[in-house]
Each structure stands twice: as C-alpha cells, then as structure tokens.
Amino acid sequence: MEKERIIQEFVPGKQVTLAHVIAHPGDELAKKIGVPGAEAIGIMTLTPGETSMIAGDLATKAANVNIGFLDRFTGALVIYGSVGAVEEALQHTVDGLCQRLNYSVCSITQS
Template sequence: MMEKKQRVIQEYVPGKQLTLAHIIANPDEVLYSKLGLSQAGAIGILTLTPTETSIIAADIASKAADVDIGYLDRFTGSLVICGTVSNVDMAIQAINQFLSKNLKFELAEITRS
C-alpha cells in the first residue's frame, strides 16, 4: 500500500498587513526552552505581509526599545522579540506606528496574554 504524500500550499493575499501582534507577558519557562529563547519578561509575536517587512520590523523594534530578536524569518514574515513587558510593548507600538504612518499598512490590534 502506497502512502499518499501530503502537500501544504501557503498562499498570501496581496497587501500590506500586520496580521498578528501579540504579547505574552511572563511566559512559562517551558515556552522559552521549547522556542530556544533566553528568558525575559515577555515574548512579542508578529506576522507580516509582504514577508520581507519582518526585516524592517526587527530593525524598528531593536531601535525603539531594549529587546532581543528571538526569531526572524523573511520567508514567512514571522518575528519574535523578547524583553521586559514594557519594552516589548514599546517595540510593537513603534512597529505599528511606523508601518501605519510611513508604509500605509493595515494593522492588527495588539493582543495580550
């Protein structure tokens, strides 16, 4: 019996969007180890399209606040930042403001857990 191979097709809708902006305050230590991140007070997670915008967002975040870039993938538009809750919040606010004002992006509401 032959196994069928599964295919995953990922599709992006053209547009300039910050589709996810989430802050995890005081995450469990297990989350840091599973993600391979150094412990900090918070983790910020963003997803952007076009995907290369994650590079711009990482630059803005690192200049706006004392945060570490935990993960950056220009092919999927994923960005993870780490730092204190207030610094992660400040960095994501700065990203939102720049993308909205300068690049005319549609923004996602910043959510928290």
Template sequence: MGQGLERIIQESVPGKQITIAHVIASPAPDIYDRLGLERREAIGILTISPYEASIIAADVAAKAADVGIGFLDRFTGSVVLLGDVQSVETALRAVCDMMRGRMGFTVVETTRS
C-alpha cells in the first residue's frame, strides 16, 4: 500500500442550479424518432438539481407558454419541452427567472442552436 498511490473519493453534492437551458430550433427529424417525441418546431432542454425541482420547472413552463412536456425525469432533473421556438424560449425564460429570483437557484444563460 505504501507505494505512493493516492486514493480519491469523489462525491456529487447538488446545489440549487440549472446547468443546461437550451433551445433546439428546427431539430433534425431523427432526434424526435430516437427520443420517441412528437414532432414540433422546437425542443427545449433543462437540467436541474436538486432533481425534484424538475417537477416545479415543468409546471412553470407549461403555465408560461404553449409548450408540451415531452419528458420529465424527477430522478435525473431532466425536462424536455416541445413547441414553437418562441413558446419554448418563453417557457425556458420563465423557468430560469422564477428559479433564480424566487428560489435562489444559480442559473446558466439560455442558449440556442
């Protein structure tokens, strides 16, 4: 054991954060097929911790704009939104604003491709 080897134990401790907030405008049709999602004009992606906050995010998004919830996983914090580009952007903005302002989350800038 004393050969200079070091043992490192890493532990993930999630904070209150949104680490991905992204809009895919005009996704390739294959993306919808692979994910088993209804084809729409745009896809919005959120990754949130703590993971249970994804439920809150989905509710805020659905109330803020005409978007559908394509996927919600309270065990990984993933939320996928479907709709037209403007609605998806509005929904992501509403989620980020509420989580940052009212819940004290650290939030990334929303991106678009």
C-alpha cells in the first residue's frame, strides 16, 4: 500500500488572509468550532503562523473577547464574545497588523 504524502507550503510575506465574523452562529456550528453558546465568533488566518499569537494579544486587549482556538503553526485564530466586541477586536487587530507591522490585509467580512 502506497502512502500519500502531503506537502504544505507557505508563501513568504506577512498577510491576513481571512478575517470573518459569524454573528449569532447556530448551536451546532458553535459547538463544532468549540465555543458553545457564543453570541459571535471571529475567525482569522494569518501568515506567518506565529502571527496568530500577536493577533490574539491585539484582539483580547482591544475588546472583551476570549480566545477559542489559536494555532501558531497554521496561523489560525478563533475568538468569541458579543457581536460588537468581536467586530471591534477584529478591526483593531487588522488595523494594528497593517499599520504597525506592515502586513497585507483583507477586508473583514460577516455572516
């Protein structure tokens, strides 16, 4: 039996590739993400992956949000809190990474 080999590559550069707010997620989705009962969930993907630590720091200092998941290897960050707090935290984080650290950033989206 031949093993499948997967190679994961990262492009050089500093980017926020996703910044999304899920307002009022369904119970099943919130539970699957690992934040049951959350009023809103913020999702970010960042390159390089270590940026997730900086983003988590910026987000939690900007608004009353909690970290649901942070992975410094893949650059994933999940925050949760009230809709307004998650929106504020994501905006502050995207702005901070862009203005202070010269990251290329995407627009914040919402569903």
